Amino acid sequence: MDREQLINYIQDKFAGKIELLECGRVEPFFKIELDFLKEFCLAIRDDATLGMDFLCNIGAVDTGEQFQVVYSVASVKNKIRFDFKIFPDRENPEINSVIDVWPGANWYEREVWELFGINVKGHPMLKRFLLPDDWNQGNPMRKDWDAPDFVRLPEN
Amino acid sequence: MGIIKKLPVFLEKVPGGGIVTTSLDYIFSQSQASSLWYLLFGTACCAIELMATGASRYDFDRLGMIFRASPRQSDLIIAAGTITKKMAPRLKLLYDQMAEPRYVIAMGGCTVKGGPFYYDSYAVEKGIDHIVPVDVYIPGCPPRPESLMEGCLTLQKKVKRLKMQDWS
Numbered sequence: 001m002d003r004e005q006l007i008n009y010i011q012d013k014f015a016g017k018i019e020l021l022e023c024g025r026v027e028p029f030f031k032i033e034l035d036f037l038k039e040f041c042l043a044i045r046d047d048a049t050l051g052m053d054f055l056c057n058i059g060a061v062d063t064g065e066q067f068q069v070v071y072s073v074a075s076v077k078n079k080i081r082f083d084f085k086i087f088p089d090r091e092n093p094e095i096n097s098v099i100d101v102w103p104g105a106n107w108y109e110r111e112v113w114e115l116f117g118i119n120v121k122g123h124p125m126l127k128r129f130l131l132p133d134d135w136n137q138g139n140p141m142r143k144d145w146d147a148p149d150f151v152r153l154p155e156n
Numbered sequence: 157m158g159i160i161k162k163l164p165v166f167l168e169k170v171p172g173g174g175i176v177t178t179s180l181d182y183i184f185s186q187s188q189a190s191s192l193w194y195l196l197f198g199t200a201c202c203a204i205e206l207m208a209t210g211a212s213r214y215d216f217d218r219l220g221m222i223f224r225a226s227p228r229q230s231d232l233i234i235a236a237g238t239i240t241k242k243m244a245p246r247l248k249l250l251y252d253q254m255a256e257p258r259y260v261i262a263m264g265g266c267t268v269k270g271g272p273f274y275y276d277s278y279a280v281e282k283g284i285d286h287i288v289p290v291d292v293y294i295p296g297c298p299p300r301p302e303s304l305m306e307g308c309l310t311l312q313k314k315v316k317r318l319k320m321q322d323w324s
Contacts, residue, residue, distance in 0.1 A: 147278065150278060154275075
């Protein structure tokens with residue numbers, strides 16, 4: 001299944017609920033509605049043609065105005081991969097956990113929770129594991145984060 | 157260092173005791189400087205240069221420097237690599253476990269002042285002199301083995317100057 005076929009297949013299957021983002025990459029990139037995430041993940045995993053059985057990564061982006069959570073998924077069996085994004089609320093960010101779909105999401109979601117402060121609903125153990133144990137300075141990967149000894153790179 | 161530290165105090169009251177003190181000073185400082193055993197403590201890419209220096213091409217052993225895997229047996233920490241804020245308490249713990257006299261070499265830009273992680277980093281300690289006292293700083297990213305050996309020779313010079321009274 002090449003790129004065009006994959007895009008057409010996914011857009012037909014989830015017509016109206018997802019959106020293709022142009023990002024100049026080989027793998028297609030989709031935008032998913034926040035509430036549609038769990039359903040979408042289950043559907044692409046259990047679909048026979050797609051069979052996305054492997055979650056490569058979950059990452060988060062803070063652009064300053066909005067959060068983005070990026071999921072990269074792959075199918076080992078069908079040799080395809082693509083990414084999709086959700087846009088949680090900036091003020092009170094909350095996403096649904098996908099551990100039920102791919103158990104490997106556990107630590108990725110903990111990382112997103114720890115560094116960005118995006119709450120993960122339905123995660124069994126949201127505990128700190130990257131930052132120091134006595135950390136009390138908030139979520140350092142946010143764009144508006146600051147600390148007493150934090151030196152920002154000067155312009156130019 | 158209880159008895160040895162008090163030794164000069166008693167000896168200098170005896171006529172001719174100063175000769176004994178200075179000779180002992182010389183012997184002790186020479187032997188200390190010629191056998192600075194360092195702790196195996198490599199936290200990032202500087203450790204690769206440390207390993208290269210320890211291996212046969214540069215041969216650290218000819219300065220009397222052998223790696224030790226336990227802080228109890230070492231005289232020197234070569235802090236080779238980035239010290240993150242999470243690693244800092246561990247470095248402090250290892251330093252505290254070493255027997256005196258003990259020395260610290262800050263190897264590479266990261267340990268000197270944060271290096272490339274000085275800006276825009278929430279995780280890296282900006283200089284290990286916030287945590288432990290440093291004797292010799294070696295800049296570089298990472299320093300070549302020649303720089304490291306130069307730093308160790310500088311530390312040896314410092315150790316050779318020390319008297320028994322200076323031991324803490």
